[in-house]
Every structure is written in structure tokens, then in C-alpha cells.
Amino acid sequence: MSVSRKVTIADIARHVGMTNITVSRALNKPEMVRPATRERIEQAALALGYVPNAFARGLKRSDSRLIGVVTASLDNPFYAEMIKAISRHAKQHDYAIMLFDTDGDAHLESMAIDSLLSYQAAGIILSPVSDEPDYRPDYLTRLRASDIAVVQLDRTLYDSGFSAVVLDNLWAGERVARYLLTHAFTPERHTGDDRLLVVAGPEHSRISQERLQGVRDVLSAQADHLTIDVLWGDYTLAPAVTQVRDYLKRHGVPRAIFGLNQLITLGSLKALQEAGIAREQTRVIGIDRLPYLDIFDITVPCVVHDGYRAGAQALEQLLIQMRDPQAEPNTLTVRGELVT
Amino acid sequence: MSVSRKVTIADIARHVGMTNITVSRALNKPEMVRPATRERIEQAALALGYVPNAFARGLKRSDSRLIGVVTASLDNPFYAEMIKAISRHAKQHDYAIMLFDTDGDAHLESMAIDSLLSYQAAGIILSPVSDEPDYRPDYLTRLRASDIAVVQLDRTLYDSGFSAVVLDNLWAGERVARYLLTHAFTPERHTGDDRLLVVAGPEHSRISQERLQGVRDVLSAQADHLTIDVLWGDYTLAPAVTQVRDYLKRHGVPRAIFGLNQLITLGSLKALQEAGIAREQTRVIGIDRLPYLDIFDITVPCVVHDGYRAGAQALEQLLIQMRDPQAEPNTLTVRGELVT
DNA sequence: CTGTTAGCGCCTTCAT
DNA sequence: ATGAAGGCGCTAACAG
Numbered sequence: 001m002s003v004s005r006k007v008t009i010a011d012i013a014r015h016v017g018m019t020n021i022t023v024s025r026a027l028n029k030p031e032m033v034r035p036a037t038r039e040r041i042e043q044a045a046l047a048l049g050y051v052p053n054a055f056a057r058g059l060k061r062s063d064s065r066l067i068g069v070v071t072a073s074l075d076n077p078f079y080a081e082m083i084k085a086i087s088r089h090a091k092q093h094d095y096a097i098m099l100f101d102t103d104g105d106a107h108l109e110s111m112a113i114d115s116l117l118s119y120q121a122a123g124i125i126l127s128p129v130s131d132e133p134d135y136r137p138d139y140l141t142r143l144r145a146s147d148i149a150v151v152q153l154d155r156t157l158y159d160s161g162f163s164a165v166v167l168d169n170l171w172a173g174e175r176v177a178r179y180l181l182t183h184a185f186t187p188e189r190h191t192g193d194d195r196l197l198v199v200a201g202p203e204h205s206r207i208s209q210e211r212l213q214g215v216r217d218v219l220s221a222q223a224d225h226l227t228i229d230v231l232w233g234d235y236t237l238a239p240a241v242t243q244v245r246d247y248l249k250r251h252g253v254p255r256a257i258f259g260l261n262q263l264i265t266l267g268s269l270k271a272l273q274e275a276g277i278a279r280e281q282t283r284v285i286g287i288d289r290l291p292y293l294d295i296f297d298i299t300v301p302c303v304v305h306d307g308y309r310a311g312a313q314a315l316e317q318l319l320i321q322m323r324d325p326q327a328e329p330n331t332l333t334v335r336g337e338l339v340t
Numbered sequence: 341m342s343v344s345r346k347v348t349i350a351d352i353a354r355h356v357g358m359t360n361i362t363v364s365r366a367l368n369k370p371e372m373v374r375p376a377t378r379e380r381i382e383q384a385a386l387a388l389g390y391v392p393n394a395f396a397r398g399l400k401r402s403d404s405r406l407i408g409v410v411t412a413s414l415d416n417p418f419y420a421e422m423i424k425a426i427s428r429h430a431k432q433h434d435y436a437i438m439l440f441d442t443d444g445d446a447h448l449e450s451m452a453i454d455s456l457l458s459y460q461a462a463g464i465i466l467s468p469v470s471d472e473p474d475y476r477p478d479y480l481t482r483l484r485a486s487d488i489a490v491v492q493l494d495r496t497l498y499d500s501g502f503s504a505v506v507l508d509n510l511w512a513g514e515r516v517a518r519y520l521l522t523h524a525f526t527p528e529r530h531t532g533d534d535r536l537l538v539v540a541g542p543e544h545s546r547i548s549q550e551r552l553q554g555v556r557d558v559l560s561a562q563a564d565h566l567t568i569d570v571l572w573g574d575y576t577l578a579p580a581v582t583q584v585r586d587y588l589k590r591h592g593v594p595r596a597i598f599g600l601n602q603l604i605t606l607g608s609l610k611a612l613q614e615a616g617i618a619r620e621q622t623r624v625i626g627i628d629r630l631p632y633l634d635i636f637d638i639t640v641p642c643v644v645h646d647g648y649r650a651g652a653q654a655l656e657q658l659l660i661q662m663r664d665p666q667a668e669p670n671t672l673t674v675r676g677e678l679v680t
Numbered sequence: 681c682t683g684t685t686a687g688c689g690c691c692t693t694c695a696t
Numbered sequence: 697a698t699g700a701a702g703g704c705g706c707t708a709a710c711a712g
Contacts, residue, residue: 681712682711682712683710683711683712684709684710684711684712685708685709685710685711686707686708686709686710687706687707687708688705688706688707688708689704690703690704691702691703691704692701692702692703692704693700693701693702693703694699694700694701694702695698695699695700695701696697696698696699696700
């Protein structure tokens with residue numbers, strides 16, 4: 001019936017007339033204990049409602065079964081997908097997940113890292129609040145000094161030296177640009193005012209810069225009859241709406257709009273809708289899938305990345321680092337595909 | 341510069357020529373230590389790169405700063421929203437979140453609970469894999485015997501006795517039915533074959549039963565010229581698609597289709613689209629928001645529940661239970677609203 | 681305000 | 697195959 005008082009291995013030991021250590025062994029290294037006694041001990045453990053104390057174990061042993069996940073936004077479906085993958089694979093290796101949603105707040109991120117250090121996490125999968133080069137969080141020193149394995153996911157810290165799983169942002173930009181060349185900026189449609197509007201994240205965000213660079217690389221050859229306007233913002237919906245709304249008012253409808261992530265693309269579409277501009281009037285293309293639109297016979301071409309795969313790879317890299325702390329840091333790149 | 345060896349309060353104590361306990365106090369109860377010494381200790385802690393050991397503290401103290409969240413599906417946006425709320429509010433009270441995505445697997449759920457018991461979680465927010473009355477997980481006894489506070493969220497266990505935050509499912513069903521009476525099953529449209537198709541979750545799911553009951557309660561008065569067909573499934577997309585597809589083939593297009601959650605509704609719409617049935621031919625209505633459709637001028641009426649609020653309330657209930665384990669279990673109901 | 685003592689629950693020696 | 701002793705890092709409880 002088990003009382004509310006905590007049951008320890010000592011209780012079990014008393015119950016079966018053995019000592020603590022035998023109980024401990026029976027529960028953790030069954031092969032070191034005679035089957036008969038093991039049996040009795042297991043019975044007793046069950047009967048008494050024994051629950052091992054993870055703190056006591058963690059204090060004694062060096063290896064923890066905890067993996068930390070630090071992310072800026074649970075509600076971004078792309079991140080949810082990655083976390084799902086991480087969680088599922090971590091479980092398979094008998095790790096529990098400690099999740100921190102930093103809400104884009106650098107201070108919370110720092111506290112999250114400290115918590116994970118406190119909890120002796122075996123590894124951390126980190127997607128920081130910012131990937132701008134001047135973001136140099138103070139926890140980096142502590143993290144490096146510790147023996148915790150770290151893998152960055154999607155967003156990376158400048159010059160951190162940790163492993164990373166990132167997207168092929170340059171390629172994504174290039175791919176979008178090539179699509180636009182054949183579907184929007186074709187020579188025969190040339191009007192003398194061919195503007196591409198790129199709605200981006202923060203100006204110094206590595207990811208935005210790379211995606212934009214990909215676009216520029218491909219379109220630069222057409223620079224004579226094609227200009228690229230860029231709106232800097234963040235990776236959320238609301239600013240994208242207001243910025244694009246404002247742009248449309250000032251400069252009219254561009255030939256094409258490229259949204260650098262899902263929420264930005266949706267925001268751009270929203271601004272177009274509000275302005276009463278039919279989607280045929282301009283070509284909208286984005287990065288990240290806009291889910292379920294096929295059900296309504298709507299297609300917005302986009303470069304889609306496999307978040308599940310990225311998450312799984314991040315965990316895999318983490319396991320490698322955890323197994324061998326000396327292993328060279330590794331950067332994996334996940335390439336997307338254009339879905340039209 | 342801090343070495344890789346763990347720094348403990350003893351190291352700090354040696355460094356400043358004090359004893360452990362003074363260091364401990366300086367770091368945890370600053371007011372009990374002379375400002376000057378406190379200052380020196382804090383300096384030393386920083387310099388040495390001290391990181392408190394959560395396990396040692398947890399072992400010694402009885403109170404943990406951990407809250408467990410157990411959910412069946414991270415990728416359901418409604419759950420992501422609730423988890424976001426929980427995470428944000430937990431942080432405010434200085435709790436860390438340990439997240440378990442059970443993937444709908446009862447065994448994983450049981451292991452998740454055991455992990456949380458091991459980690460001495462202060463509380464658990466639980467949304468089990470099933471809310472069918474014959475799901476009686478084995479961990480219930482252990483959970484009750486422990487002193488961990490538990491709040492169920494959305495899905496509840498039959499007769500568990502724990503607090504809960506649930507949706508007003510009966511009301512949602514009623515609301516949908518009333519809408520249909522004025523928009524689909526009006527007397528003037530009566531044709532003699534007025535069928536409502538309800539696409540539900542598992543047959544014995546409490547949530548599905550309640551939502552269906554709400555529909556029946558309102559429509560029973562019209563039973564003479566109105567029949568309700570029910571398709572049982574689970575709460576995911578794929579089965580809904582195949583079931584509705586099959587239904588359409590066998591019985592033709594019903595006057596209205598009611599999807600009992602987001603994915604089911606989307607699945608039903610998908611089946612209609614595949615069958616080439618225009619959305620004007622039947623009235624589709626659902627529970628849970630279909631996000632961003634307004635951007636494309638598509639409206640599917642639905643009863644929307646505030647997941648963020650539900651999550652926040654669940655955490656609030658949990659804090660109450662944690663503060664006073666004797667507090668009466670409480671069931672809060674979150675009512676949605678019809679969005680057309 | 682600071683120190684001594686002791687112990688949280690478990691597991692790593694080293695015996696037997 | 698089992699046991700005895702000790703300690704992981706931290707903090708109550710009681711001194712002083």
C-alpha cells in the first residue's frame with residue numbers, strides 16, 4: 001500500500017534482510033546478484049512502492065541522463081517539429097528532456113543554461129535567441145569550461161566552436177532566386193521597374209544574411225533591370241504585416257515578394273490581402289512550409305526544410321560529443337527543397 | 341579562468357578563508373551574511389566559475405524546482421500553445437520544465453511519470469494518451485502515494501481525483517449544433533435527407549462523447565427530419581481523410597460535417613477536396629482554430645479555445661496544489677467561442 | 681554573524 | 697555473491 005514517506009533502498013534492505021548495497025545492485029546490476037535474492041528484492045521494491053531518487057544517484061554518479069533543449073520559440077511549428085524529433089530520439093537513448101523556452105529573451109537564455117549546468121545535463125541542444133555576430137552571451141565561458149556537450153541547432157552563436165546543425169540558407173536563397181528568374185523576372189515580362197521585395201529577419205542575423213546572399217548571387221547578373229528591396233524585421237508575423245503594408249503604400253506592388261521564414265511570408269500575404277491586392281498581381285515565395293494550404297487549392301511556392309531530420313541529426317551529433325568530448329566539433333547542413 | 345574540475349562551495353570557502361556553510365548562506369540567504377564577506381564570496385564564486393549542484397541541493401532540501409509536463413503530442417498546435425503558457429509561467433515562479441512527449445504511447449507515459457517521480461518533481465501537468473474510461477494506467481497508485489501535485493490538462497483520467505483544467509466540450513457541441521440549425525438545417529432547406537456527419541475521436545473518448553452529446557442535446561428536437569452519422573477515429577489527420585473519403589463514396593455528401601478537432605476538420609476538408617466537392621455543397625464546421633485561413637479569405641466556422649489560457653490556468657492550479665497538498669482538487673472549465 | 685556536526689539516498693571502493 | 701565504510705555537495709539544526 002506504500003505510505004507517503006519516501007521509500008529508500010534501506011527500507012527494502014530491511015524488508016528482505018539484506019544490506020543497502022545488495023539492493024542497489026539488484027536494481028541496477030542484476031547480474032551481480034543471485035536470482036533468488038534479486039527476485040525478492042524486486043518484489044519488495046514493488047510492494048513498498050520504491051522510487052529511485054534521481055538526485056542521490058546524480059550526486060554520486062558522474063553521468064547524468066538529462067539533455068537540455070533551449071529554444072527561442074516553442075510556437076514556431078518548425079521548432080516544434082525539431083523538438084519532437086529530439087524528444088523522441090532522446091527517449092530511445094534513455095535521456096529525459098529539460099526544455100527551456102526563452103521567449104526570445106537573452107536573460108532567460110542565460111538562466112536556462114545555468115539551470116542546465118546545475119542539473120549536470122549531459123548535453124545541450126541550443127538554438128539561441130539571436131544569431132547576430134554581436135550577440136556574445138556571458139554563459140559561453142561557463143559552458144566551455146564545463147564538460148557539457150553542446151550542439152547548436154538552426155541558429156548559431158558567432159565563433160562559439162560548438163557543433164551545429166544548420167540549414168543550407170545560401171542554397172535556399174539561390175533556389176528561390178532561380179525560381180523567380182523563370183517565373184517572375186523573365187525577360188519578356190521586363191517592364192523597367194522590376195522590384196523584388198525581400199522581407200527579412202534582423203539585419204545582422206546570419207540566417208537572413210545567408211538567404212539574402214543566395215538571392216543576390218543569382219540575381220546580380222540581372223542587376224541592370226532588377227532591384228532588390230529589403231525590409232529588416234524579426235522572424236515574427238506582426239512586424240512583417242506592418243512593414244509590408246507600409247511598403248506597398250509607399251512603393252506600390254513589387255513584382256515578387258520573398259519571405260525569409262514562415263511567419264514573415266504569412267505576414268506578407270496578410271498585408272497583400274488587407275490592401276486588396278490579388279495574389280496574381282505579385283509572386284509570393286517563402287521559406288518554410290505553409291501547412292495545409294493544399295487542402296484549399298492554394299499554392300505558395302516555398303523552400304521546405306525537414307525539421308524532424310534536423311532535430312534528429314542534432315541529437316545524433318550531441319550523442320557523439322557526449323560519448324567522446326574530444327571529438328572535433330562538426331557542422332551539418334540540411335538542405336531544403338523547393339515545393340511549388 | 342576556471343578549470344574543468346567541478347568547483348564546489350568548499351573550494352570557495354577555502355579561497356576566502358571561511359567555511360562551507362557561510363558560503364552556502366552567502367549564496368542563498370544573503371541577508372544572513374555580512375555584506376563584506378558576502379561580497380568576497382560572490383567574487384570568488386564568479387572567479388572560480390562556481391556552478392551550484394542541483395542534485396546535492398535537491399538531495400538535501402525537500403522542495404524541488406521542477407515541474408513535469410507530460411503530453412501526447414507536441415506537434416498539435418493547441419498543445420504547443422498550452423505548453424508555451426506553462427513554460428512561461430513556470431519560469432516566473434522559478435521552476436524548470438521537464439517535458440515528456442509520449443507520442444501517444446502508454447508505456448512511454450508510464451516511464452515519464454517514473455522519471456518525474458525520480459526527479460522529485462514538485463508537480464506534474466498531465467495530458468494523458470487517452471481519456472477513455474478503461475484507460476487505467478498503472479502509475480496512478482504510485483502518483484497518488486507520492487506527494488507530487490498533479491493537474492490534468494484537457495484530457496483526463498477516469499476517476500483520478502486530481503485537479504483538472506478541461507474544455508467545455510458539451511457547450512462546444514451545443515454551440516456548433518445551434519449554428520447548424522440556423523445555417524444548414526433550416527426548415528426551408530429541409531429535403532427529407534438531412535444528414536449531419538460528425539467525425540470524432542476514439543469512440544470512448546470522454547472529450548468526443550461530450551462534444552457529441554452537446555450536438556445531440558440540441559438537435560434531438562429535430563430528430564424527425566435530421567439524422568446524425570458518426571465516424572469514430574482518433575484525433576489525427578490521416579484516418580479522418582480516409583474515413584470521410586469512404587463515407588462520401590458510400591453515402592454521398594451530407595448536409596454538414598462537424599470535425600471534432602483541428603486535424604479531423606482538416607482531414608475532412610481534404611477528403612472533400614479530393615472528391616472534387618466544392619465547399620459550398622456542404623457546411624463544414626470544426627473545433628479548434630484553422631490558423632491563418634483568413635489571409636486567404638477562407639472561413640471555416642469553428643469553436644476556438646484559448647490554449648494559452650488553459651495552460652496558464654493549469655499551472656496556476658498546480659501551484660495551488662503544491663502550496664497546499666490538502667487543497668481540494670479542483671476542475672476548471674475553459675469555454676470556447678464560435679468564430680465564423 | 682559564523683562555525684560544527686550530521687545526514688539527505690545512493691553507489692564506489694575494498695573487503696569477505 | 698554479499699557486506700562495511702565512506703563520501704558525492706549541500707544545507708538543516710544547533711551552537712558560539
